[in-house]
Amino acid sequence: MDLALNAPRAGTLQRWLTGPRVAGLPQPTESPVPKLSFEFFPPKNETLEQQLWAAIRRLEPLAPRFVSVTYGAGGSTRARTHETVARLVRETSLTPAAHLTCVGATCAEVDEVARGYLEAGVRHIVALRGDPPAGASGYTPHPGGYAQAEDLVRGLRRIADFDISVGAYPETHPAAPSADADLDFLKRKIDAGATRAITQYFFDTDIYLRFIDRCAAAGITVPIVPGILPVSNFKQVQRFSAMCGASVPAWMARLFEGVDDDAETRRMLAAVVAAEQVRLLQANGVDEFHFYTLNRADLTFAIAHLLGVRPQAPGGPEFGA
Ligand SMILES: Cc1cc2nc3c(=O)[nH]c(=O)nc-3n(C[C@H](O)[C@H](O)[C@H](O)COP(=O)(O)OP(=O)(O)OC[C@H]3O[C@@H](n4cnc5c(N)ncnc54)[C@H](O)[C@@H]3O)c2cc1C
Numbered sequence: 001m002d003l004a005l006n007a008p009r010a011g012t013l014q015r016w017l018t019g020p021r022v023a024g025l026p027q028p029t030e031s032p033v034p035k036l037s038f039e040f041f042p043p044k045n046e047t048l049e050q051q052l053w054a055a056i057r058r059l060e061p062l063a064p065r066f067v068s069v070t071y072g073a074g075g076s077t078r079a080r081t082h083e084t085v086a087r088l089v090r091e092t093s094l095t096p097a098a099h100l101t102c103v104g105a106t107c108a109e110v111d112e113v114a115r116g117y118l119e120a121g122v123r124h125i126v127a128l129r130g131d132p133p134a135g136a137s138g139y140t141p142h143p144g145g146y147a148q149a150e151d152l153v154r155g156l157r158r159i160a161d162f163d164i165s166v167g168a169y170p171e172t173h174p175a176a177p178s179a180d181a182d183l184d185f186l187k188r189k190i191d192a193g194a195t196r197a198i199t200q201y202f203f204d205t206d207i208y209l210r211f212i213d214r215c216a217a218a219g220i221t222v223p224i225v226p227g228i229l230p231v232s233n234f235k236q237v238q239r240f241s242a243m244c245g246a247s248v249p250a251w252m253a254r255l256f257e258g259v260d261d262d263a264e265t266r267r268m269l270a271a272v273v274a275a276e277q278v279r280l281l282q283a284n285g286v287d288e289f290h291f292y293t294l295n296r297a298d299l300t301f302a303i304a305h306l307l308g309v310r311p312q313a314p315g316g317p318e319f320g321a
Contacts (some may be wrong), residue, residue, distance in 0.1 A: 001122055011089070016065045020155075023241050028075075031282055031287065031308065032271070032287055033307075033308050033309055034282065034286070034287045034288060034289055034307050034308070034309065035064075035065045035287065035288045035289075036062060036064045036065065036289055036290075036291065036304055036307075036309060037064050037065050037066045037067065037068065037198075037225070037288075037290045037291070038059055038067045038290075038291050038293050038300060039067070039068045039069075039227075039290060039291065039315045040052055040055070040056065040067060040068070040069050040070070040084070040293055040294060040295050041069070041070045041071070041072075041077075041294075041295060042077045042080035042081045042083070042084045043080070043084070043295070044070055044080075047256065047294070050319060051295055052084070052295045054297070055293060055295050055296055055297040056088070056092065056094070056297075058097065058297035058298075058301060059293070059297050059300060059301060059304075060092055060093065060094055061311035061312055062301070062304050062309050062310075062311060062312070063312045064094065064095075065095065065102045065288075066094070066095040066096065066097045066124055066163075067088065067094050067095070067096055067097070068096070068097040068098070068099060068126050068165075068290075069081050069084045069085050069088070069096065069097070069098055069099060070099045070102055071098070071099040071101050071128070071130070073103070073130065073131055073133060073134065074101075074104040074130065074132075074133040075103060075105055075130075078113065081098060081099065082113075082116060082117070082120070083100070085098045085117065085120065085122055086120045089120055089121045089122065095121070095123075095124065096122055096124070097124035097125065097126050097127070097163070097165065098117050098122050098124070098125055099125075099126040099128060100113060100114060100117075100125050100126070100127055100128070100152065100156075101128045101129060101152075102129050102130055102132025102140065102141065102142070102145055102146040102147065102149065102151070102152050103129070103130035103131070103132065103133070103139075103144075103145075104130075104133065104142055105142055105145055106142060106144040106145050106184075107144060107145055107146055107152075107155055108144075108151055108249065109145075110145070110146060110152065110155065110156060113161060114155075114156055114159050114160075114162075114190075115159060117200060118159070118160050118162075120164050120269070121206050123161075123162055123163055124162065124163040124164075124165070125156055125162050125163075125164055125165075126164075126165045126166070126167075127149050127153050127156055127164050127166055127189075127197070128149050128152075128166070128167055129145045129146075129147075129148050129149040129152070134161050138175070139175065141197070144155070144219055148185070148213060149166055149167065149189055150185065150188045150189045150192050150193075150303055153166060153189050153192040153193050153194050154192045154193065156193070157192065157193040163193065163195050164191070164193055164194045164195055164196075165194065165196045165197065165198050165225075166186070166194040166196075166197050166198075166218070167198060167199075167200065168186050168191040168197035168198065168199045168200070168208050168211075168215075169182060169186075169199070169200050169245065170199050170200065170202050170208050170211035171200070171202060171207060171209075171246055171247055172245065173245060174243075174244065176246035183215065183218050184218070186215070186218075186220065187218055187220055190220055190222050194222065195222055196222050196223045196224075196225060197215075197220075197222060197223070197224045197225065198225045198227050198290045199211070199224060199225065199226050199227045199290075200227055200244060200245070200246055201202055201227045201228065201229035201246055201292060202226075202227075202246055202247075203231075203246070203247070203248065203249055203273070203277065204247075204249055205281055205284070207247075208226050208281065208286075209281075209284055210298075211224070223288055225289065225290045226281060226286060226288075226289055226290065227287045227291075227292060228274060228278060228289055228290065228291050228292065228303070229274075229291075229292040229294075230270045230271065230273075230274040230279065230291070230292075230299035230300065230303060231252075231256075231262070231270050231274070232266050232267045232270040232299065233266070234252070234253075234256035234259075234260075234266065235260065238253075252273065256269060256290050267298075267299065269285065269297055270299055271302055271303065274299065274303050275303055278303055278306065278307055279307070281305060281307065282288075289307070291303070291304075308315075
């Protein structure tokens with residue numbers, strides 16, 4: 001085809017070839033291999049337990065920095081979280097991080113859980129305030145409990161030299177008085193001793209990039225690791241996002257239109273959306289990612305591969321680092 005004969009079409013072709021597509025971004029080989037962490041939730045029954053452990057075993061060779069296990073609303077999974085984390089210590093090369101919340105417990109009870117983790121060999125806690133139990137009108141601190149995540153961080157620091165991660169909200173926590181106040185509370189959690197923040201998931205890359213600029217301007221210097229949620233159940237994510245204050249862009253709703261009953265296509269779309277998101281973040285210098293795996297390995301594994309992460313041989317230099 002003689003492109004010179006048809007200037008407008010040549011322009012279109014040129015844009016198509018050079019436009020901002022994933023393939024046009026710097027190759028992962030040009031960036032440092034990113035550090036990953038994976039989040040799981042404790043299983044409710046035997047079948048889910050098998051699903052979780054299959055996911056853990058598949059992701060383990062990617063040598064994540066740590067894997068974290070959530071703590072059910074109001075501490076409802078206290079025993080299951082502990083069991084899962086303890087098994088990670090016993091049976092894998094992974095570094096586990098246990099989520100811990102303030103809801104529904106006194107400081108002494110929360111401290112006891114933290115000491116239990118220490119005894120089980122766990123050195124990393126994801127310290128959160130937690131959400132009010134289902135049906136409650138709003139958050140009320142337990143009398144005698146830690147009121148906010150900041151207080152929990154301080155309490156943990158008194159117990160041991162834990163590695164402490166906290167939550168961060170690029171689109172502002174829904175109960176915050178303002179975006180600036182929310183950022184100030186994040187800074188207070190860091191100043192109290194947190195070593196890293198992990199963000200709520202987001203879908204537009206610029207939301208995160210603007211947020212880390214604001215964090216830097218506020219003097220926050222610890223890593224603010226983006227939380228990546230590969231979305232294969234769009235309806236569920238829409239419902240959850242309405243509660244947690246994450247926005248769901250209109251383009252995403254259009255993308256998932258008409259595939260409610262087509263799980264296979266939804267998973268392919270999920271891979272494309274997450275792939276574009278992480279590659280754009282990587283092209284902007286982001287070299288650490290936290291994946292909300294929902295206890296499934298396939299999407300996370302594929303996206304990690306796309307970022308340049310490859311399985312390590314057991315015992316290799318990066319394995320379990
Ligand atoms: C990475 C990640 C993992 C999570 N894992 C879990 C989990 O395992 N289990 C679970 O139940 N929930 C989990 N959550 C959800 C979390 O518990 C909720 O978002 C909760 O509502 C806020 O927790 P936080 O630790 O961010 O709270 P905080 O930092 O304490 O903030 C909560 C709210 O209070 C405001 N605030 C903070 N300090 C003060 C203050 N001193 N005075 C007045 N207002 C204040 C903040 O602006 C915000 O609106 C997670 C969230 C994230 C981002």
